[in-house]
Amino acid sequence: MNLILETDRLILRELKQSDAEAFFAMDSNPKVHEYLWNKPVQTIEETIEVIEFVRKQYLENGIGRFAITSKETNEFIGWAGLKYNTEPVNNKTNFYDIGYRLDEKFWGKGIATEASFAWLKYAFETMNIKTIEAAAHSENTASNKILQKIGMQMTETYLEDSVSWNWYSLENSK
Structure with a gap:
C-alpha cells in the first residue's frame, strides 16, 4: 500500500517489519494489555507474526492497522x-x-483521538464506508472516552468470555 495519512503531529503509515522491536516493547507491556485479555506478547516472533498478519490484511482488504509515528x-x-x-x-x-x-x-496526549479522526475522515471521504464500528472494554475509561470524543455512539453492551464490552457505531453523514 502506498497510503500515508498525516495529522498535525503524526504520520500514519503501513506497519513494517522494521517496527517489530518498538511494537514488541509496546505489546509486551502488561499495562497495555490490561483491557485486552491480559495476554501481552512474550516473544518478538509473536510480534513479527502480528505484523505479517496485518500486512496480509492490506493485500486482502485494502486496509488495516497502520503504524503511528511522531512527525517530530x-x-x-x-x-x-x-x-x-x-x-x-x-x-x-x-x-x-x-x-x-x-x-x-504516549497515553493521555490525545494521540489516539488525533489518529482516529484522521482515519474516520479517510473511511468516510475516501473509502465511502457507510458505518464504522468499534468495541471497548466496559471498564476501559480512556478508550471509551476516545470513542465518544470522535463521535461514536454506544449502541449496546455485550459479553465475550464473561467480559463486558461496549459496542459503538458511527454512520457516514455524506
Whole structure:
C-alpha cells in the first residue's frame, strides 16, 4: 500500500517489519494489555507474526492497522486504523472497525483521538464506508472516552468470555 495519512503531529503509515522491536516493547507491556485479555506478547516472533498478519490484511482488504509515528522524532508510538472484520465480533461479520493501541509513554496526549479522526475522515471521504464500528472494554475509561470524543455512539453492551464490552457505531453523514 502506498497510503500515508498525516495529522498535525503524526504520520500514519503501513506497519513494517522494521517496527517489530518498538511494537514488541509496546505489546509486551502488561499495562497495555490490561483491557485486552491480559495476554501481552512474550516473544518478538509473536510480534513479527502480528505484523505479517496485518500486512496480509492490506493485500486482502485494502486496509488495516497502520503504524503511528511522531512527525517530530519519527518514533513509533503505536498503531491505529481501520480493519475489515470477516470473523464474528458481537455476532457481527463483514464490517469495518476503528481501533488503536499506544505505547504507555504516549497515553493521555490525545494521540489516539488525533489518529482516529484522521482515519474516520479517510473511511468516510475516501473509502465511502457507510458505518464504522468499534468495541471497548466496559471498564476501559480512556478508550471509551476516545470513542465518544470522535463521535461514536454506544449502541449496546455485550459479553465475550464473561467480559463486558461496549459496542459503538458511527454512520457516514455524506
